[in-house]
Amino acid sequence: MKTDDVWLVVPLYNEAAVIADVVREALQAFPNIVCVDDGSHDDSAVLAAAAGAHVVQHPVNLGQGAALQTGIEYALYDPSMSYVVTFDADGQHQVQDVLDMLERIRRDDLHVVFGSRFLDARSEASALKRLVLKTAVVYTNLTTGTKLTDAHNGMRVLSRTVAERLQITQNGMAHASEIVAQIGAMRVDGAPVRYAEAPVHVLYTDYSRAKGQSLWNSVNILVELILR
Amino acid sequence: MKIILLQVFLIVLVLAISWRLLTGGGQRIQAVRRLGLGAFATFAVLSILFPNVWTRIAHLVGVGRGTDLILYGLVIAFFSFVVTTYRRLRQVELRYTRLARRLALDEALRDDPRPPGSVPTDADGA
Numbered sequence: 001m002k003t004d005d006v007w008l009v010v011p012l013y014n015e016a017a018v019i020a021d022v023v024r025e026a027l028q029a030f031p032n033i034v035c036v037d038d039g040s041h042d043d044s045a046v047l048a049a050a051a052g053a054h055v056v057q058h059p060v061n062l063g064q065g066a067a068l069q070t071g072i073e074y075a076l077y078d079p080s081m082s083y084v085v086t087f088d089a090d091g092q093h094q095v096q097d098v099l100d101m102l103e104r105i106r107r108d109d110l111h112v113v114f115g116s117r118f119l120d121a122r123s124e125a126s127a128l129k130r131l132v133l134k135t136a137v138v139y140t141n142l143t144t145g146t147k148l149t150d151a152h153n154g155m156r157v158l159s160r161t162v163a164e165r166l167q168i169t170q171n172g173m174a175h176a177s178e179i180v181a182q183i184g185a186m187r188v189d190g191a192p193v194r195y196a197e198a199p200v201h202v203l204y205t206d207y208s209r210a211k212g213q214s215l216w217n218s219v220n221i222l223v224e225l226i227l228r
Numbered sequence: 229m230k231i232i233l234l235q236v237f238l239i240v241l242v243l244a245i246s247w248r249l250l251t252g253g254g255q256r257i258q259a260v261r262r263l264g265l266g267a268f269a270t271f272a273v274l275s276i277l278f279p280n281v282w283t284r285i286a287h288l289v290g291v292g293r294g295t296d297l298i299l300y301g302l303v304i305a306f307f308s309f310v311v312t313t314y315r316r317l318r319q320v321e322l323r324y325t326r327l328a329r330r331l332a333l334d335e336a337l338r339d340d341p342r343p344p345g346s347v348p349t350d351a352d353g354a
Binding site: 032055057058060062069070073074080081 | 321322325328329331332333335336337340342343344345
């Protein structure tokens with residue numbers, strides 16, 4: 001499949017243990033990868049660059065939402081870019097899922113494909129995590145008028161049209177809901193954005209579990225969303 | 229009316245704080261703030277001199293004690309301070325993020341051996 005018009009945007013914060021492998025694996029399918037180093041204290045940026053990714057370095061830590069916006073703006077400098085993919089740095093995401101999502105977005109002429117871990121049974125989230133994520137998606141659907149099954153999945157494919165219009169201002173973790181909200185409200189040539197969800201397999205390793213955000217953070221996200 | 233030492237000290241304190249806040253910050257906001265502070269300072273001095281003025285106002289609005297009325301006022305003032313401060317910090321954060329992003333992008337585009345949009349060569353392995 002043609003992938004030289006695709007950019008992978010990978011927000012990077014203290015992932016020195018895994019980033020080189022993640023980049024190398026993804027490079028086999030995607031020639032264009034930009035890692036946005038969000039002020040890591042370890043060698044993440046150097047390792048990502050050595051593995052073959054483009055690296056943009058925030059001078060200070062700004063948050064994952066800010067890193068995504070920076071990466072998207074960087075990818076927009078490439079005039080031949082047609083699709084931006086947001087991809088996690090911690091090895092939770094599978095390259096094959098991205099390929100499937102790209103095939104879908106091209107075949108069905110969509111603007112956005114969101115990844116969802118709840119469309120099939122492959123992702124093994126704990127019951128509590130499931131409950132929190134499900135509550136979050138109910139809230140997001142209610143407030144944004146979208147119909148999704150997983151609003152906090154880091155894997156998304158965005159067409160250039162949408163990437164150009166997106167303005168993520170939630171620097172923290174509330175950016176996931178903000179992205180959904182903006183896409184829900186977005187108009188392309190007067191018509192709503194065409195989006196779909198695709199099943200992805202989120203691989204919870206011991207590493208990602210240890211690094212992943214605690215459930216307490218969902219409280220913070222909710223407050224950030226209400227007080228935007 | 230007997231002025232005690234504490235009253236003198238409190239009045240001086242109120243005047244000193246007001247003076248610090250009154251000097252310094254857009255025109256209309258500054259003007260409103262100054263008027264508000266002036267009124268606040270006047271009232272502060274008056275309530276130091278005539279402590280039961282608060283109790284009388286409290287009775288007028290149906291609150292038992294003047295101290296309770298002051299407490300309610302403080303709670304409202306504090307919450308509005310928290311909210312306006314949060315909003316202002318959000319604005320500051322937005323600007324600061326844009327600035328940092330501009331820096332990061334400029335630096336990356338300058339130093340990238342194969343900046344986005346450059347024609348891929350065979351060496352890229354693309």
